[in-house]
Amino acid sequence: MMNVKQILDQQLVADLKLIPHESKNTSFSGFSYLYQQTIFVKVFQVKHKMETEKKVNQQINQRYLTDFVIEPAQYVLVMHNLDLEDIARPITPDLASTMGEVLSDFxxxxxxxxxxxxxxxxxxxxxxxxxNISASSFIIHLQEILSYFELYAKTIEQDINRTSKHVIHGDVGLRNYKIVAGRICLIDFEKVKIGPVFLDFTKLFYQDFRNDQKLKKAFLRGYQSNQIDWQISKVTENFLLFITALGIFSYTSQIMDTNFEQVGMRMLADVEQYLSQQ
Incomplete structure (x- = not known):
């Protein structure tokens, strides 16, 4: 029985190489004699994620070549390969501003x-x-915080509805910013959705910027280049920060990732500080 690589090699007339990646998807790259070019192949376990990645790429670039299904229920997206270059650290305010502009354009x-x-x-x-969070004493504390935010449900819902007029990336982080032909761009669109734009700031600010205020201000200065309405009340900002932290804790309760868990803890600490001042 052929494995995934063998199936793809046969169907695309290629000799593909596996690209290591932290996501659950499997990616390959290599020259395809069928398309007479180097291709990038992404294999998804969920059809909707493949369709989402495909539709966003069709809107903003010319990468899409084809898609198909291989057994057992794996969804293959084939695109032009891009020569991606990682963004080097440290992140400077000028770089943060450019990253803000790129997200605003998206x-x-x-x-x-x-x-x-x-x-x-x-x-x-x-x-x-x-x-999904197993530590019972921790859950009680988180439930108490959620109960506080429920007191301001009307304000929070109004802010979210007002700022949910755009398609958001859903996974904005330094690893999804790349340099292509000398320009910074975003990649990986499988988590795209409609939601409040502030959600696209949270992990970037706390994970990659480590909540550095100079970097955050520079990023937002660049982001405002398109005058997109993103600003929300402090209670809504902290609620969305809390929701993001919950998502991280849910993930790390199933998959051990101490560094990522600490990102959630930093978010929670800021939420707790906000609540202590009310």
Whole structure:
């Protein structure tokens, strides 16, 4: 029985090389004699993620070549290969500003499409996420915080509805910013959805910027180049920060990732500081 690489090599008339990646998807690259060029192949376990990645790429570039299904239920997306270059650290304020401009352009240019995910009811999502976190004493504390935010549900929902008019990336981080032909761009669009644009700032600010205020201000200065309405009340900002932290804790309760868990803890600490001042 042929493995995934062998199936792809046969179908694409290629000799592909596996690209190591931290996501659950499998990626390959290599020269295809069928397309007479170097291709990038991404194999998804979920059809919707493949379709989302495909539709965003079709909107903003000419990378898409084809897609197909291989057994057992794996969804293959084939694209032109890009010569990607990582962004070197340290992140400077000028670089942070450019990253803000790039994300702002993404929010402005990408339009909703058939089948795109939309953020579900945040209160339901928060309670469902809490069920995935195993430490009972920690859950009680998180439930108390959620109860506080529920007192301001009307304000929070108004802010979220007002700032959810754009397609957001869903996984903005330094690893998804790359240099292509001398320009900084975003990649990996499988988590794209419609939601409040502030959600696209949270992990970047806390994971890659480590909450550096100079970098955050520079990023937002660049982001405002398209005058997108992103600003929300402090209570909504902290609620969305809390929701993001819950998602991280849910993930790290199933997959051990101490560094990522610490990102969530830094978010939670800022939420707790905000609550202590109310």
């Amino acid at each position: 929010h402005r240019e990408v339009k909703p499409f058939a089948g795109i995910n939309k953020e579900i009811d945040y209160w339901i999502m928060a309670n469902e996420t809490l069920t």
